Amino acid sequence: MNLFSLFKRRSSAPVARDRLQILLAHERTTRGPSDLLFILREEILATVGRHVDINPERVTVQMDRGEKVSILEVDIEIPNTVRAPSGRTRRKRSPLPAPRPV
Amino acid sequence: MAKVVVVTSGKGGVGKTTSTAALGAALAQLGQNVVIIDFDVGLRNLDLVMGAERRVVYDFINVTQGVAKLSQALIRDKRLDKLALLPASQTRDKDALTEDGVQRVIAALRQQFDWVICDSPAGIERGATLAMRFADEAIVVTNPEVSSVRDSDRIIGILDAKTVKAERGDRVEKHLLITRYDQARAARGEMLTIDDVLEILSTPLLGIVPESEEVLRASNLGSPVTFNNPGSGPARAYFDAARRLMGESIQMTIPTDKQGFLGKLFGRRAA
Numbered sequence: 131m132n133l134f135s136l137f138k139r140r141s142s143a144p145v146a147r148d149r150l151q152i153l154l155a156h157e158r159t160t161r162g163p164s165d166l167l168f169i170l171r172e173e174i175l176a177t178v179g180r181h182v183d184i185n186p187e188r189v190t191v192q193m194d195r196g197e198k199v200s201i202l203e204v205d206i207e208i209p210n211t212v213r214a215p216s217g218r219t220r221r222k223r224s225p226l227p228a229p230r231p232v
Numbered sequence: 233m234a235k236v237v238v239v240t241s242g243k244g245g246v247g248k249t250t251s252t253a254a255l256g257a258a259l260a261q262l263g264q265n266v267v268i269i270d271f272d273v274g275l276r277n278l279d280l281v282m283g284a285e286r287r288v289v290y291d292f293i294n295v296t297q298g299v300a301k302l303s304q305a306l307i308r309d310k311r312l313d314k315l316a317l318l319p320a321s322q323t324r325d326k327d328a329l330t331e332d333g334v335q336r337v338i339a340a341l342r343q344q345f346d347w348v349i350c351d352s353p354a355g356i357e358r359g360a361t362l363a364m365r366f367a368d369e370a371i372v373v374t375n376p377e378v379s380s381v382r383d384s385d386r387i388i389g390i391l392d393a394k395t396v397k398a399e400r401g402d403r404v405e406k407h408l409l410i411t412r413y414d415q416a417r418a419a420r421g422e423m424l425t426i427d428d429v430l431e432i433l434s435t436p437l438l439g440i441v442p443e444s445e446e447v448l449r450a451s452n453l454g455s456p457v458t459f460n461n462p463g464s465g466p467a468r469a470y471f472d473a474a475r476r477l478m479g480e481s482i483q484m485t486i487p488t489d490k491q492g493f494l495g496k497l498f499g500r501r502a503a
Binding site: 141142146147150154157 | 377378381382385386389418420421422423424425428431432
């Protein structure tokens, strides 16, 4: 601390701007993939639903976000009808690239 | 063609109601037919800011439920009959306002007015999403302060997702209205500048309303600042913003309160 700094307070607005830019960059990316998840869920359900009867409430879609890759996990329960004789559950696992840093 | 405009912000206390009153009045003073609607169910205040609190008989929810006709609930401004107010209900049941009811009332108001201005409640809950639901355009009111800017960013995202226009693949045109701006403090590095806020929110600027004691004076008196002191800094800022809404291109300035010689000599009169 020098004599000059006694008289001059450091300006706070640039700190506010930097904090906001970092925070909002983060918040905007976390907002994006949740919409992505919704879209994926709807489209996967529509595709599977064309071939087998499924109960939309017996479907879970999850995303595990890792540093390098994220895992999309889709769990669809298929009832034992004539059209789908084998197995109760079908599980698909597919790696997705991690969300792009902004 | 009538335009439906929502005045929103996410954060409370940034000047949504003040701005709705002042912009509505300014548009009416410029010759437009304007109705302002209070969407803040249970916490209505637009009537108070407009000085019409003793004239409320029926409210928005009464109209949606068929208890009153729209013409019975609309309060014509005593100073300017081109301006009307539809007050919010003071009921504690916030679910009494339905999307279907809002849609019907807004459709009816579109037939009678040039501008339908919806004063949104704070927050991102039902009341706020209903206020923006049928909007053609949005005015996002922001203070140059971190929490307000963050909440504005959030509300901009919601405008792009939850409005009827957005769901049809169209866009709600968004405008940023920066209020309580203090140019001297921004110049000293004590407050986010206009450029800082614009860079962060990347939304076109509608106007800059300076911090001014005229705003409190106007609400004390129940008179929008554009009526109460048309020459004051905030009033000129709201007139410019209203003209920009009407499509005029006006150079962006930060109007300040001019103080005349007598004013300086005797100080401010009490309001």
